[in-house]
Amino acid sequence: MSGGGLQLWVASKAKRFMAMALGLGVLAAQSITPAHAFPVGYGPVSPGTDWIVMDATTGQILSQNNPYTERFPASLTKLMTLDLAFNALRAGRLSVDTAIPVTAAAAHVQPVKLNLVPGQTITVRQAMLGMTTLSANDAATALGQYLGDGSISRAAAAMTAKAHALGMLHTQFYNPSGLPNPGQVTDAYDMAILARHILLTYPQYRYLFSVSSFMFEGRPIPNIDGMLKLYPGAIGMKTGYTDLARFNLVTAAVRDGHMLIGVELHARSWSVAYRTMAHLLDQGFAAEGAGTGPIIALRKAIPSIIPTADAATLRQTAPANHPTLAAAAPVRQPAARRVLVTVAQRHVTIRNIVMRSGRVTQDMVPGWTAQIGAYDNYAMARRQALLIRAERHVGTARVSSVLIRHHRVWRAQLAGLNEAAAHATCVLLQRRHQSCFLIGPRQENLAMR
Secondary structure, eight states, X not given: OOHHHHHHHHHOGGGGGGSOOOOOOTTOSOOSSOGGGSOXXXXXXXXXXXXXXXXXXXXXXXXXXXXXXXXXXXXXXXXXXXXXHHHHHHHTSOOTTOEEEOOHHHHTSOSSSOOOOXXXXXXXXXXXXXXXXXXXXXXXXXXXXXXXXXXXXHHHXXXXXXXXXXXXXXXXXXXXXXXXXXXXXXXXXXXXXXXXXXXXXXXXXXXXXXXXXXXXXXXXXXXXXXXXXXXXXXEEEEEEEETTTEEEEEEEEEETTEEEEEEEEEESOHHHHHHHHHHHHHHHHHXXXXXXXXXXXXXXXXXXXXXXOOHHHHHHHSOTTOTTOOSOOOSSOOHHHHHHHHHHHHHHHHHHHXXXXXXXXXXXXXXXXXXXXXXXXXXXHHXXXXXXXXXXXXXXXXXXXXXXXXXXXXXXXXXXXXXXXXXXXXXXXXXXXXXXXXXXXXXXXXXXX
8 A cells, every 4th residue: 555545544534444454364473564554653553552441240440541542453353243143143043053154265364263165164153162262263254254144244344333333433344353454443442342242141152252172173172362271260252463453352250250351452462461451350350349330231232133123123032131221122022033933942852852762753854964073084084983873873974085285184974864863963062062063965065174
């Protein structure tokens, strides 16, 4: 970008999206656009570290330093992608076992990533875990594209709309992963709002941030958030780094039943970021009156990722005790919601029957495959397939292979299943944190790993 073009961009935020996207992923070594290309003192790259500590229950700000300075969010962006996914899960538009196709755009993003390949599918659960543990950019992009009906730009627009609806007025998103984009900015206060919203609205998914590791395609994927080991009571939440964003943390922690949220942006190093966050949280827990103030509601009702959803629908699909909704939600659910619940209950019933009996009924059409692992050699894949076949008493143990980047990968599969039995198999394995995803009839070509 020329110097004149850069000055025009600085002068007009409305044209930020025209700036060239930087090609660096979280924790990557260098960015395409160096820090010295930005004006000295410009917000996102100005010197200093910003932070805020917020009481999760009351919304009270316990300490802060420059909380409204715009910064590049890096992988903290993934919290908003997760928020859209949690919202879709609650509304019944997704399940944790929904198969997400991996596009070339998702597979070819910068590291760090799960090394997904085009045509592969992963479940929503695997994508979310990949984001909360390793901060995988390919998983975030795949999930974001799926939520945006195949479009990264639609996903980013939905993310930005949701941010503004929550009161995150200094936040703008252009991708679901946090890969550098000059227009993608936030501030510490906005990130605290988002973290509090997630923690209060979706408590059933808090565990995703605390998982120490999970198994994906036969290999352990570690959680890279150092606060989980460093700070007693840490729930974790998100780390983020690029050359320009520097070192960023969003951390939730609980002590004596009291939950705090800390956000730290633009720190000098991980060691400094972790030490500072621990000190800020300690101060917050020791603050007189922390946790005893009036509850401050989140700014707005929860919008749907479908832009046309109206406020009445949002109230109907939100929990009755949600703190952001002043008006009481109607008792009656909308018809579409009742149908979704009925379908879900029916599938749960079918899965329970299959799991109890170990057999499938004749009126359920087979043709589904559960891919239960990927290995470097045939013997290991065959052993896994036979073990799961002996345990489940359904389907046929099978091993197939694929050549990926000149490397042969052997895939353990349980084939010849109906949909319910395949689903039940993956549910069982995922509860053990083992890799499993579904391949539908005539979709064998999607199982690339």
